Amino acid sequence: MAQPFTKIVARNIFYGGTAFFFLLFLALTFDTMGQLPQRDNRAALTGELGPAITKGKLIWEENNCIGCHTLLGEGAYFAPELGNVYQRYGNSTDAIKAFIASRPAEGIPGRRSMPQFNFSDEELTAIAEFLKYVSEINTANWPPNIQG
Amino acid sequence: MQYQSQAVAKPYFIAAIALFVAQVLFGLIMGLQYVVGDFLFPEIPFNVARMVHTNALIVWLLMAFMGASYYLVPEEAETELYSPGLATLMFWVFLVAAALTVAGYLLLSYSTLAEVTMNKLLPTMGREFLEQPTITKIGIVIVALAFLFNIGMTILRGRKTVINLVLLMGLTGLAVFFLFAFYNPENLVLDKYFWWWVVHLWVEGVWELILGAILAFVLVKTTGVDREVIEKWLYVIIAMTLITGIIGTGHHYYWIGAPEYWQWWGSIFSAMEPIPFFMMTVFAFNIVNKRRRDHPNKPAMLWALGTAVMAFLGAGVWGFLHTLSPVNYYTHGSQITAAHGHMAFYGAYVMINITIISYAMPLLRGRNAANPLKSQVWEMWSFWLMTIAMVFITLFLTGAGILQAYLQRMGENPQPFMVVQEQISLFYWLREIAGVIFLIGLVVYIASFFVGQNDPEATTAS
């Protein structure tokens, strides 16, 4: 006698399994949302520098920084990780600002170079504060070392 | 071609291939910029080339999915398309929107593009793969809704096969999860958490339903195996895909600020993600072995089997390589990720789209079943050129990634990013050479549409 194997059962397992695991995913997401306040450094967003950080994120997005860099490991792999750049630059927002401001407009012959974005000082501060905020997110000790 | 309205698929397929060419060309530019840092700087900076590369990929895959749907849904439903006019109109809307967006990327600076398109009203730009201006995103939603309406109405009034239903579920999921592209909170962790609901739940979720449906359709048509058998295995495979893939999203939540239990949930479930791909490979080969006839369109069969194998290798094996959290700790955001991305996208989604194009195009061009022999030979050459080139691209990037992880993250003296990049440049050169071969394969593929067109159509001996 052959093993019974019907389309109806296969279909029900597809629907049932999908619903089951999606609900489980929603349950875990619900728990995650409850835990994030302890991890995601959201206090910084409501603090004194909150508006600067928000503006920094917008500048980060509107200049497509993710098109070359990674941030917490996500993005392009052409330029260094920036999730911990604040620590790499000696816990200094000024060092970050100085680096961005000093990029040569015509690039560096033969080498990868960051474009010159001609940011104002206020914009530079916003980006640096955004990167500082990111560096204080609890990322389970990633990256493994300061080099990112 | 059994229904007149299936013809609307043709422009979609042609535009998809054109965008595929653009994608590969910009890929080569990026590949060269990896080793010749100032190439085309500052005219086309790396980030712009990358945007064109990835966005062209996404748009052409979507175009081809739509073309595939317009082709196979009427045939499955055994009725004409609900509105061929709407389908053609949406084609032009989509194409113009895509062209304008790419022109915007290339001609304007990204910040100017953001300003012109009023990103500040609803900031959604500047996130990986979702770089499109908000207005383009809204356009995509409109096109997707019109498309779903058209397809849905066709299915509603026709025969409701499993292939059509699974395809419709996949396409609906695609549209629904894209809505998370409009959610961009200032809190970076939340931003990233739900960004993956678009990206992961697309490529490791609903897109696989589309893939499964298209593959099943081509197998039903080319092998003559009983539809009942193919459909029940389709259900089992997509069930396994979603069972492992939904919680598998957790493998993106290890290091972005989410709670640490995701390291366990993500590792365990994504370790099982190769299973559905393996099942798909076994399934495809079994069905082809059980074939009741020899279809004269050999390349379509080759692409179908190629999809099953390469999706397993790229998405399954290369995904598993770095999905366990202790491994991912060192490989996250390295060239390993790029290696996996390349082979998975090529193996799963590029190849399935070429499969349906390969099957449908001869029919759309008025042939009985297949292209002339010479054209088929060229197409099969292109298959091997592109596939082998992609295998080597993946291998070289994997080599680069292993070295990168070791030198930058594991060794005694971790070295800075740029220093490491210099040391692994040999791999990037090799990758670029493989990329050129890929381009040659693509040229051969396009040539296969033109060679031997006046020869008689290929037939099988049987």
Place this chain on the structure above:
Amino acid sequence: MKQLSETLGIRPCTLVYLVLIALSLTAFLVGRLGFSGLGVSLLVLFLALIKGQLVGSYFMGLGSVRGLWRWLVFIWLFIPGILIGMAFTLSYQ
């Protein structure tokens, strides 16, 4: 006649049910009375594997199946069982 064979068919399962209850109570008492130590842990694990095998063979009906399916539950119990046993043994080193 058929009726009889079916009635007989349930009797081993009833017996298995009683054994499962007894083994569960044993495992519970071991925990309750505060027994601990490697030997006790491994005994509890062993009893659990026996219970699993009984469920597989009699309740799931794999005991009367030929081929690889017959061993499904056994293999499923065996591999984690060995790993768990190993990990607990190591934890006493």
Place this chain on the structure above:
Amino acid sequence: MTADRSVLPSNYPPGDLAIWIFILAELAVFAIFFAAYAFTRLQHVALFNEHQLTLDREAALINTLALITSSYFVVRAVSAIKVGDRRRCVHWLLAALSMGLLFLIVKSVEYVQHYSEGINLSSNIFYMFYLSLTFFHFMHVIMGMVILAAIAVMAARGRYSRQEHTGVESGASYWHMVDLVWLILFPLVYVMR
């Protein structure tokens, strides 16, 4: 014909192949989870031993007995439909469902207790495993009950007979799997130390 099958060894397990593929996948996940628990415990023996004592073993025992009993009831339901006794099949399935419900209630009480103590997935690695494993299993009990309920309804509507009862066997196999997993989970998480 039916009698032959119960005497002669068969080549296939009872129920639909699709449900067995599903069962295999589920068992694989649990097996990995169990091994992960055991080896993670190895690095945190004191922590695991300490917090294991906060679990309610009486509740777990009640749940073990509930699941074994319900599994046995399902065996009776299958055996009833095999002789074509639909009414008794439905009754046994309802009895099994009530045992499942008992499990859900007891486990929920435990969860409420943990919740009021502020224990969650992020409290520590032991509770992470304890809650993950038991909650994942908890959801399987719900899933199994949905399947059993659907089968009970269809049995009541006369969908199954002495000749054709694959659906009952499929559901029964899934439910036994849920029971089987708990039989390992219970000693591993609650008792072994």
